[in-house]
Amino acid sequence: MEYVNLGRTGLKVSRLCLGCMTYGEPDRGTHPWTLGEEQSRPFLQRAVELGINFFDTANVYSAGSSEEIVGRALRDFAKRDEVVIATKVHGPMRKEPNGRGLSRKAIMTEIDASLRRLGTDYVDLYQIHRWDYSTPIEETLEALHDVVKAGKARYIGASSMFAWQFCKSLHLADRHRLTRFVTMQDHYNLLYREEEREMLPLCREEGIGVIPWSPLARGRLTREWEAEPTRRTETDEFGKTLYRAAEDADRKVVESVGRIAKARGIPMAQIALAWLLHKPAVTAPIIGASKPHHLEDAVAALSVKLSPEEIAALEEHYVPHPVAGFS
Numbered sequence: 001m002e003y004v005n006l007g008r009t010g011l012k013v014s015r016l017c018l019g020c021m022t023y024g025e026p027d028r029g030t031h032p033w034t035l036g037e038e039q040s041r042p043f044l045q046r047a048v049e050l051g052i053n054f055f056d057t058a059n060v061y062s063a064g065s066s067e068e069i070v071g072r073a074l075r076d077f078a079k080r081d082e083v084v085i086a087t088k089v090h091g092p093m094r095k096e097p098n099g100r101g102l103s104r105k106a107i108m109t110e111i112d113a114s115l116r117r118l119g120t121d122y123v124d125l126y127q128i129h130r131w132d133y134s135t136p137i138e139e140t141l142e143a144l145h146d147v148v149k150a151g152k153a154r155y156i157g158a159s160s161m162f163a164w165q166f167c168k169s170l171h172l173a174d175r176h177r178l179t180r181f182v183t184m185q186d187h188y189n190l191l192y193r194e195e196e197r198e199m200l201p202l203c204r205e206e207g208i209g210v211i212p213w214s215p216l217a218r219g220r221l222t223r224e225w226e227a228e229p230t231r232r233t234e235t236d237e238f239g240k241t242l243y244r245a246a247e248d249a250d251r252k253v254v255e256s257v258g259r260i261a262k263a264r265g266i267p268m269a270q271i272a273l274a275w276l277l278h279k280p281a282v283t284a285p286i287i288g289a290s291k292p293h294h295l296e297d298a299v300a301a302l303s304v305k306l307s308p309e310e311i312a313a314l315e316e317h318y319v320p321h322p323v324a325g326f327s
Contacts (some may be wrong), residue, residue, distance in 0.1 A: 001015065001050060001051025001052065001299070001302075002302055003015065004284070005181060005209075006026070006155070007182045007183060007208040008207035008208075009209070011084065011124070011155065013054040013114065013283070013284055013303055014054045014110055015283075015284055016052055016058050016284055016285060016287055016299065016302070017054040017086075017211055017284045018043075018047045018054070018056070019056050019057075019063065019213065019286040019288050020056060020057040020070045021058070021062075021285060021288070022034055022040070022203065022289065022290050023038075023043070023044070023057075023066050023069045023070060023071060024062020024063075024065045024066035025065040027052075027064045028064075028160065029060070029061065031061070032063060033290075034061075035290060036207060037069045037072070040069050040070075040073065041076075044070065044077060045076075045262045046075045047076050047295060048064065048074075050295060050299050052136045052295075053075070054082055054084045054086070054284055055079075055126050056087075056088075056286050057070050057086070057088075058088035058089075058093065059088065059089055059091065059093055059113065059114050059117075060091030060093065062244050064117050065091075067118050068117045068118075068231075071119040071120060072119065074206055075119055082121060084122060084125065085118065086125035086126075086127060086157070087118065087125075087126065088185075089106070089110045089111070089126065089128060090128055092128075093110065101135055102128055102132035102140040103135045104138075104139055104140075104142070104143040108143060108146075108225050111152050112152075119236040121151070121152075121156060122152050122153060123152070123153050123154070124149055124154045124155065125153070125156070125157050125182075126144065126147060126152075126153035126155070126156050127156065127157040127159055128140065128156075128157075128180065130159060130161065130164060130327065131161040131165050131324065131326070137168065137169055137172060138176070141169065141172055141173055141176070141179075142178060143158045144179060145178040145320070148179045154181065155182045156180075156181055157185060157211075158181045158184055159185040159213070160185070160187055160213075160326050161326060162326070163202050164201065165200035166181070166184060166199065167202060169203075169204065170206055170230070171314060173291075179219040181208065182208065182209060183283075184208050184209070184210050184211070185211045185213055186199055186212055187212070187213055187324065188200075188213075189216070189272065190257065190276075190315075191220060191221065191243055191250050191254075192214075192254055192313060192321055192324060194320070194321055194323060200279075200281040201281075202218060209284075209287055210281045210282050210283050211282075211283055211284050211285070212276065212282060213325075214284050214286075215276050215287060216270075216272055216273065216287075217243060218242065218243070220250070221257055221269065222268050222272070223255060223268065223269060224254070225251045225255065241327060242324045245272070248321050249317050249319040256257050256314050256316075256317060257314065260306075260313065260314065264304075266304070269298070270300050271292070271301075271306075271314070272302035273287070273298060273304075274301045274306050275311065277301060277302065278311065
């Protein structure tokens, strides 16, 4: 395993982050494809064994049960100071006016609830899951600053939003001497590269750690275009909104991944992840794992060095896509 600094911080994280949306009770929340606790624990244990020390979840995943499962597993398989636990706040947790969003009230309530579910006194990275158009960003930043000063979070981060929104947030934090976002968790992969226009250059300039979600495009970059759909692709309603705009071009990208993988004799997932790991702005892709080989493939991708010709072949068919993943 390789370890790098998370942005300009001194925090060392594994070059791969294990995304934990997959781990949650299927009868809680809106993800019927998730794995329950008994099925989830071997993946978390194996991740620790492989040297992954960075784990990302969210309060909204499976109505909080993802945090519960991850917290119990990491207590059993690792020492608290050896792992970096990240969670997120924004989505609906209760059916009442203040049960979601990024108001001061919501943040103060949800950080305590997340800590209870995770079974820890603090999270290493507390992230806003999306932009809250109903709350002034100044209110959100001040609340997050107080969360850090109270010792409940070590660092704060943000997720998918427009570059101007992220730039405004960084400017206001600096202006008012508030805790600054140190990470951006954005939607970035071979089928969706819109972040290369503004967000990634901004992050490089500001020393922000980039931890992309959906690095394998919900599995579309791991199998042939005509392959049979999985249970997740059939039931993942959010995923269905992400990759509909340019199917002809996307097919050509997937075919390029397949050709290079076949020529090298390795799985397509390793090629798609290796491409992302070659990008200077990327700190640690957030990988998912629902089958044993998923973790092994992801770690193997760290050793795959793509040639300039291979990178050009992977990128040549991309066309601009509508903004996706901000809601």
